[in-house]
Amino acid sequence: xxxxxxxxxxxxxxxxxxxxxxxxxxxxxxxxxxxxxxxxxxxxxxxxxxxxxxxxxxxxxxxxxxxxxxxxxxxxxxxxxxxxxxxxxxxxxxxxxxxxxxxxxxxxxxxxxxxxxxxxxxxxxxxxxxxxxxxxxxxxxxxxxxxxxxxxxxxxxxxxxxxxxxxxxxxxxxxxxxxxxxxxxxxxxxxxxxxxxxxxxxxxxxxxxxxxxxxxxxxxxx
Amino acid sequence: xxxxxxxxxxxxxxxxxxxxxxxxxxxxxxxxxxxxxxxxxxxxxxxxxxxxxxxxxxxxxxxxxxxxxxxxxxxxxxxxxxxxxxxxxxxxxxxxxx
Numbered sequence: 001x002x003x004x005x006x007x008x009x010x011x012x013x014x015x016x017x018x019x020x021x022x023x024x025x026x027x028x029x030x031x032x033x034x035x036x037x038x039x040x041x042x043x044x045x046x047x048x049x050x051x052x053x054x055x056x057x058x059x060x061x062x063x064x065x066x067x068x069x070x071x072x073x074x075x076x077x078x079x080x081x082x083x084x085x086x087x088x089x090x091x092x093x094x095x096x097x098x099x100x101x102x103x104x105x106x107x108x109x110x111x112x113x114x115x116x117x118x119x120x121x122x123x124x125x126x127x128x129x130x131x132x133x134x135x136x137x138x139x140x141x142x143x144x145x146x147x148x149x150x151x152x153x154x155x156x157x158x159x160x161x162x163x164x165x166x167x168x169x170x171x172x173x174x175x176x177x178x179x180x181x182x183x184x185x186x187x188x189x190x191x192x193x194x195x196x197x198x199x200x201x202x203x204x205x206x207x208x209x210x211x212x213x214x215x216x217x218x219x220x221x222x
Numbered sequence: 223x224x225x226x227x228x229x230x231x232x233x234x235x236x237x238x239x240x241x242x243x244x245x246x247x248x249x250x251x252x253x254x255x256x257x258x259x260x261x262x263x264x265x266x267x268x269x270x271x272x273x274x275x276x277x278x279x280x281x282x283x284x285x286x287x288x289x290x291x292x293x294x295x296x297x298x299x300x301x302x303x304x305x306x307x308x309x310x311x312x313x314x315x316x317x318x319x320x
Contacts, residue, residue, distance in 0.1 A: 003243075004320060007313070010247035013263055014255075095259025096296070097252050 017097055019155055021090045022206030023082040028151075029199030030081075034074035036192035038066045043185065085207070093214040128184075137181030140188070141173035144195045148202075159209070162202055169198040229319035236281045237312045241266060242274050249284065249301040250309050257297040275299065283308055 018024055041047070047062045055061070120143055127135040148169055152162040172194045180187040237246050244264050249255070261271055278284040283305030287298040301309070 004316065007243065007247050007316075010244055010263075011251045013248060014251040017259075017263075091256075091258075094262040096256040096298075097259050098254045100251060100253050 014097055014099060016155055017094075018099060019206070020094065021085055021210045022203035023085050023090075024155075025151075025199050025203030025206060027078045027082055027203075029196050029201075029203060030074060030078040032192055032196035032199060034071040036189065036196055037074075038063075038070055039189055039192060041066055041070070043189065089207075089211065092216045093210075132182070133184045133187075134177065134181035136184055137177040137187040137191075138174075140184075141170075141177040141191065144191065145170040145173050148195070148198065156206070159206065161205070165198055165202050169194065226319050229315050232315050233319065234308055234312050234315075236277065236283065237308060239274075241270065242278060243312075245271075245274055245278065246283065246301065246305065246309050246312075249299060250306065252300075254298050254300040257299065260299065278305070281308075 042063065047065060048057075051057065051062070051065075120139070124136045124139045127139050145166065149166045152159070152166055156162055173191055176187055176191050176194070180190065237243055241264065245260060248260060248263055257271070257275075260266075260275075261268065264271065266274070275284060275286060279286050283302060285300050285302050289296050289298060
């Protein structure tokens, strides 16, 4: 039985290797930061000042524009940064890996995530109608803190200090939900910023620890 | 001979050796990787790793491509379709044996 467990452990290792340098966390942080900036610009009605009068002035169009001009370039920049870190730091130190393409199990996981997201959206809408915005904010806070905690539990258990980040993030989100939860717009901005910074800090620290613990192999002499 | 004992006797000896089992499991979970990755993950020494990889290549389970990244040599490894099949059978047989 120990051999089977060991085998399972080896089969899981490449998945853990994907975030050995913290790039997955930093990408996540950058994505949340992009949505936070989009949220801020929307709240400031920034596009009202710069959008030509002849262009459509609907909220949906402005949202789409911000998505294309802000969020997508930030996501692409994150992808480029991840590739650069892998190429110049990770691969020379601990080796090059091409992960396996999505198989059946990945599709199942994506379906489960989609179902959970739909369930969460329905739950937050129900909380908003049945109770108030504060209840919805609490649910959002739980989901945001839960996502990071689940990530740490599944993919980063060797870094116990991440539990401190998870605890700080949870406490901060809870505090925000209590103090700003009355208005979902007031809550979402600071909450997204806190989540983005937590993911980014976690990823950056992981990268710093990785660089400290490993050294670049000048060449592989076999 | 009972079922479990028969299953043990059917285990693929090339894969069953602990270091090679580790290598095949790691290669099974990736599309391809280089020598340095296997060295890092298995913590074997270079000579031992090379000899186990040569044994797996001889059995047709692993393909080895020697390339260059700039001026630095890089050895790319991947499990062949035969290797995938052999590992899948090994896992099934092992499941029966336990």
